[in-house]
Each structure stands twice: as structure tokens, then as C-alpha cells.
Amino acid sequence: MVEHPLPGTEAAREWLATMLLIRRFEERAGEQYARAKIGGFLHLAIGEEATIVGAVRALRDTDHLIGTYRTHGHALARGSDPGAVMAELFGREDGLCRGRGGSMHMFDAERRFHGGYGIVGGNLPIAAGMALASDYRGDGDVTLCQFGDGATNQGTFGETMNLAALWHLPIVFMVTNNRFGMGTSLERHSAVTDLQKKGEGFGVPGMECDGMDVLDTFHVTSQALRIAREERRPILVEALTYRFRGHSAADPEEYRTREEVAEWRERDPIATFGARLEAEGVVSAQERADLDAAAVARVEEAIAFADASPAPDPASLYDDVYVLGGELRGWYSVDERGAGVRRGEEIA
Amino acid sequence: MATMRYREALNQALREELARDERVFLMGEDIGVFQGAYKVTAGLLDEFGERRVRDTPISENTIVGMGVGAAMLGLRPVVELMTINFSLLAFDQIVNHAAHIHYMFGGQARVPLVVRMPQGAGHQLGPTHSHSWEALYLHVPGLLVAVPSTPADAKGLLKAAIRDENPVIFIEHEYLYGQRGEVPDDEDHVTPFGQAAIRREGADVTIVGISRMAVTAQHAAEQLADHHDVDAEVIDPRTLRPLDLDTILESVRKTSRCVIVEEGWPHGGVGANLAALIQEQAFDFLDAPITRVTGADVPMPYARNLEQIAFPHEPQVVEAALATLRHL
Numbered sequence: 183m184v185e186h187p188l189p190g191t192e193a194a195r196e197w198l199a200t201m202l203l204i205r206r207f208e209e210r211a212g213e214q215y216a217r218a219k220i221g222g223f224l225h226l227a228i229g230e231e232a233t234i235v236g237a238v239r240a241l242r243d244t245d246h247l248i249g250t251y252r253t254h255g256h257a258l259a260r261g262s263d264p265g266a267v268m269a270e271l272f273g274r275e276d277g278l279c280r281g282r283g284g285s286m287h288m289f290d291a292e293r294r295f296h297g298g299y300g301i302v303g304g305n306l307p308i309a310a311g312m313a314l315a316s317d318y319r320g321d322g323d324v325t326l327c328q329f330g331d332g333a334t335n336q337g338t339f340g341e342t343m344n345l346a347a348l349w350h351l352p353i354v355f356m357v358t359n360n361r362f363g364m365g366t367s368l369e370r371h372s373a374v375t376d377l378q379k380k381g382e383g384f385g386v387p388g389m390e391c392d393g394m395d396v397l398d399t400f401h402v403t404s405q406a407l408r409i410a411r412e413e414r415r416p417i418l419v420e421a422l423t424y425r426f427r428g429h430s431a432a433d434p435e436e437y438r439t440r441e442e443v444a445e446w447r448e449r450d451p452i453a454t455f456g457a458r459l460e461a462e463g464v465v466s467a468q469e470r471a472d473l474d475a476a477a478v479a480r481v482e483e484a485i486a487f488a489d490a491s492p493a494p495d496p497a498s499l500y501d502d503v504y505v506l507g508g509e510l511r512g513w514y515s516v517d518e519r520g521a522g523v524r525r526g527e528e529i530a
Numbered sequence: 531m532a533t534m535r536y537r538e539a540l541n542q543a544l545r546e547e548l549a550r551d552e553r554v555f556l557m558g559e560d561i562g563v564f565q566g567a568y569k570v571t572a573g574l575l576d577e578f579g580e581r582r583v584r585d586t587p588i589s590e591n592t593i594v595g596m597g598v599g600a601a602m603l604g605l606r607p608v609v610e611l612m613t614i615n616f617s618l619l620a621f622d623q624i625v626n627h628a629a630h631i632h633y634m635f636g637g638q639a640r641v642p643l644v645v646r647m648p649q650g651a652g653h654q655l656g657p658t659h660s661h662s663w664e665a666l667y668l669h670v671p672g673l674l675v676a677v678p679s680t681p682a683d684a685k686g687l688l689k690a691a692i693r694d695e696n697p698v699i700f701i702e703h704e705y706l707y708g709q710r711g712e713v714p715d716d717e718d719h720v721t722p723f724g725q726a727a728i729r730r731e732g733a734d735v736t737i738v739g740i741s742r743m744a745v746t747a748q749h750a751a752e753q754l755a756d757h758h759d760v761d762a763e764v765i766d767p768r769t770l771r772p773l774d775l776d777t778i779l780e781s782v783r784k785t786s787r788c789v790i791v792e793e794g795w796p797h798g799g800v801g802a803n804l805a806a807l808i809q810e811q812a813f814d815f816l817d818a819p820i821t822r823v824t825g826a827d828v829p830m831p832y833a834r835n836l837e838q839i840a841f842p843h844e845p846q847v848v849e850a851a852l853a854t855l856r857h858l
Contacts, residue, residue: 279636281636297639299627307592307594308596310592315604318600344589502632503632504632505632515671
């Protein structure tokens, strides 16, 4: 495997800090879920931090990022406020999406992080549409579309690859191959397990990166983004990674062995990157510990912020079902809570 | 005013909006070189080029999804699905994505997308090519649903749909494409959503017709006047979300009787929904049960005689209206 040179000191420390933030955030979110502070499903990305940070740091600020139902880390890496992400998990008014989306539907328009989608494969066509918008305007932005290995079996995968290649769209597809589509292993769900090859028949060549290595993920994603931006050839990047926790917080993990999990934990992306930074004198042992303590404290603040945020006002139930403006007529919604109705003028 | 066919009115709306707003572009199967399965997009590729008028592969879910993504970044995509039957392949993108994105992301994103498609029976196309599904889309909060029945509304509502900030399901009708009518010349002729049209004023019974059935209802009303001395009021809601229930209620309060005509299936249909709303809001004014005339509760058969009895025609509407008048 290629050993890439480190980025500058500041960048290297920031990458480590961001991976630590994601790790500590996810760990604490898991605890909050166990305490029923968080409802629904909770999909944690512990183990996948290098894939997230390496890919997101390869983007320009103006590029577009879109993911799946496992994207707390993507929001954090893109710069979303951890308090707002946690408040979204808590279903509070100050959440990223005002408590309307929850864990699976994060979104931060300001940072061009366009979600957060709960339907496997549902984000691929949307990503291609964003790339089409960039192409249409000629703005030079690229869309990075992240999804899991399970999504490569959806119809939208083939359809979107074909259209992206056919129309020369500025898009990079990143399959986060954590080796399981929920509880079904890669070998049991995909006839072709070398996922980077699954786009070739549609005209989208593949590249592979070590998703446990933030540097390799950064370099390969950067290369793919350059090709998409400058040569207008979409690329499928396969990041080989592993989630240390179950599919969701409610997963007994009967489909894999403890030994397998332990083997992958040996390659913990944060521990290995931290050790390398320390070995090369970029950070001292004390600084490593300090970065971790700062991440823990930041997540603590996030929990306090989420706890203090109010639940959404019941009167806001119908907010943002429609964009209302101009001359409003007619009944947009029927309010089941009473005899009342939701006329346009009443919900404006 | 100019007289033109429904398809020409749609074509004119698309042409005017493409010319008016650089953000507007068209995507769909065979809409460019082939000029559209029903020729609605005839001439537009030549006039606006491949960037604005895009032929797509047969990938309904993905072309609608691309419309969603492009709309989220501020463009105004108009996606044509060849028929409403194929929209089921795009149902995930329409419902889980187009309809929900504004809400589930707390208002941060908008999806100003139009999905155009024709529906309807009568061409012996059998079960998979003859659906009428306005009820399916009416069901979904977050969508706007238009069902134009005249050339003027086809043009005016399509222009309104393209200019709207919400995802619009724009349901045309295969039978109506060849029908002629007067259309205003004004390039800013826009028919606002949520405003029903009273096609015929009357005092005895209210007939609400959806999509093509608005035309059937008018013919039935003429027969009622000519042969039965019944003065029917005919209402075409034009859009189902938002719904101009107030105009319908006002009419029902006047006539005390209501017949709802639709081509789709009866269970969970537009009429079922409308009947519930009317009885909730105007129960005391009703002198007879609200009656529905709907498509038969069967997959659409191919054989001509069976198909013809599987969707409503004027005699059934006349009979339903007369039945409401037998209640005193």
C-alpha cells in the first residue's frame, strides 16, 4: 500500500480532531439512544471516520455533498454545529432540520451538505441532478455522492451511472463498502464483490481507496474529483471500510463474528492516524490526548445544547409542507386534529 | 383568443416558459428528436437545443430524481413521463423525495419541479397503460396536483406549475390532447392553482368532474337540461391540491345534491375524499346522498366493449344526477 505524505501540520491535526469529534459524537449518541433521548433508528459511523473525513476534506467549499441515512459524521465533517446535529437527533426545534428529519435526514444547506436520505439508493438520482445543475450553469462545482455497498444493488445505481456517464456530469460516486447491507454480508448480497467494477458497464470507471486510511481516502477522492471537474468523467470510488458497531443501535450483530470485528478494530483509523502523527512528530502524546479531550468536551456541550432546546411547537406541525407565497387559494391540507382545514391563507 | 388543441396549448406554455426563464429545462423519454410520444414537445428541441430539451434513457425513477436534485439547486426542471402508468417506477422519487424534502429538511430546500404525464383509458391499451391516478398523488402532502380539462387551463396551469416553488404533479389526458378550445394569447396568462371553474351554472344538482370527466360532466349536464328539465351546475376543480373546496361547498349549499365523476377506481378515490369533505362541511345542506360515478373496480380490460363499460360515460352521469333528485 502506498504511504502518502502527510498534509501540513494544521490540516493533519484538524483531520485527527474531526475524526475524534465524529467518534466521540457517535459514541455519546449511542448512549443517548440507550437512554431514549433519541428515537427511531440510529445508524452510527464508528470505524468509518477516515472514509468520511478523507472524502469531505477533498471537496471545495462550493462542491456539493450528499449521503445516506448514516451521515451524522458527514454533517460534522462539513462543519455543521454538533449541537444542531445532536438536537436533530433529540427531535428538537434547534436541530439542523428543526426536528423534522431525525438521524436519517440531516441537511445543512449553508454548507452544501444536501442530506441525509433514508431510502437506500434514493440519493443517487438527486446527486446526478445536482451535477446536472452545475453542468447546466457551468459553475465548476462537483457533487460527491456517498452511499453504501447495499445501494449498488438498487435500480437507481445502474440508471444513475448510465446517465452520469452519458451526459458527462461532474460527479463522483463514493461507495462506502463496510461489507454489510444491514445484516447481509457483501458476499451474500452482491454477485460482484469488487464494487468499484460495478459502474464500468455503465461507463463509469472505478477507483479504490483504503477507507481506514484518511490519507489514502483523501488522495483517491481528490483525484476522482479532479477527473470529474476537469475531464467531465464521473468516477466510482470504493472506500473499503468497516463499521465497528451494528447496522443501527438496535442490531444484535448475529451475522458476523467477534473475531472479525476485533481484526478490523486493530486497524482503527483514528488510532493509526494518531500514531503516525505522533511518530512523525506532528503531535505529541499530550496533544493527542488534548485533541481527544476537546472532542469529548465539544460533544458534552452538544448534548447540553440539545437538552436545552425546546421540542417543536405543536402549532408548527404544518410548517414547510408547502412553500407558500403570492396569492394563496384553496385547501392545501386537511387538519385531522379538528374540524378545521388548512387553507392557504391560514397556513401562510 | 386563439383556438387550438390541448396539446398545442401545452406546447405553447412550454415554449413561452423556456423563453421566459433560463432556469427552465425539459427532460423526458423521446421528447426531443421524436418530439414526444403525444407530440406535446414538438419543435422545442430545434428551437431551444439539447441543453434545454433533453432526451433521456428509459429510467423513470432516475430522471424524476435528477429533476429533484436540479430543482434543489435552483433550476426549474419539467420532467415528462410518457404516461402516468410509468410514474409508479418513479413513485419513490415523487413521494419520498420530491414531496418530503422541503418538510423533512426543515424548510432548507425547495423542489420547484414539474412532472407532466397523461392518463386515461379508451385506447384499448389494457391494464398497464390505462390508469387514472390523480387520487394516488392527491393523497400525498407536499405535492400540488393539477388536472386540466381544457386547452386554456392546460396552458394556464402549466405556466403556473412551472413558476411555482413546489413539486407539481401535472396530469394531462390522452383523450384531451386532440380537443380544441379557445386559449388567451397573453404570455402571462396563468391559471392560479386552487381556483375551480364553474363550467355551467345550475340550481338543481352539482356535478363535479375530474380531468377528462369534467368534459363528460358538461355533456351530461346538457342532456339533463335537454331531456330531463334538470338544471345542473358543473364544477371542474382544475387542481386537487390545493383544492377549491369553497366553490364546491357553495354550489352544494345551493343545489343540495352532488355527483362526483372520475375515471379512477372507487376505493380511496377523489370522489371518496371529496364526499367526506363535503359531508363534514355541508351536511345540513344535503338532500340526498353524495353519489360517485367512477371507473369500474377492475384492471382495465383490453376488449373494446369491456373497456367502454369500465369507465364513465354521459348516461351514467345523467342517471346518477337523476337518482339524487328522486330523494326529497
